[in-house]
Amino acid sequence: MSAISPEYLGPVLNLKRLPHGAGLDVPAYETAGAAGMDLRAAVGDDEPMALAPGARALLPTGFVMEIPPGFEAQIRPRSGLAFKNGVTCLNTPGTIDSDYRGEVKVLLVNLGQEDFVITRGMRIAQMVIAPVTQVRVAEVTETSDTARGAGGFGSTGV
Ligand SMILES: O=c1ccn([C@H]2C[C@H](O)[C@@H](COP(=O)(O)OP(=O)(O)OP(=O)(O)O)O2)c(=O)[nH]1
């Protein structure tokens, strides 16, 4: 259940439920200050998925969304699953473009030692909506000097 007040006037995320998402809770902020909304697995009721050690799987969430222009969604692991089971998002943070109209999917990988069983409605990842900036690319022949210059990868010491 969402902890955000119904009077909240921020951006709106339109969600369209797909048939196999029937009955699942919509993604929701679990606490008032949560950054991410938990995403649930829309696997079949009688078809839990066993993710073997080292295996990866693309999990359905059962919904399509309309991200407001100027925003993206980032699909991120849940720390608890990572810590307890070694299960994380392989492509973290997964990027959902604002013009994407396919089903939101979660790419999980099992880095643990045991099978991980995913059941319908299990909260498998979280989704953060974040502003993005698109830039205009201008090709140039010189870039400005800075104190750092080309130093990187530990150039400032430990
Ligand atoms: O965890 C994820 C990552 C991506 N997507 C969807 C939404 C996103 O808009 C689209 C494309 O993702 P991305 O750009 O990361 O993948 P790509 O390999 O570059 O595919 P494309 O050529 O379709 O952009 O796939 C998901 O559902 N879940």
Ligand SMILES: [Mg+2]
């Ligand atoms: Mg892409």
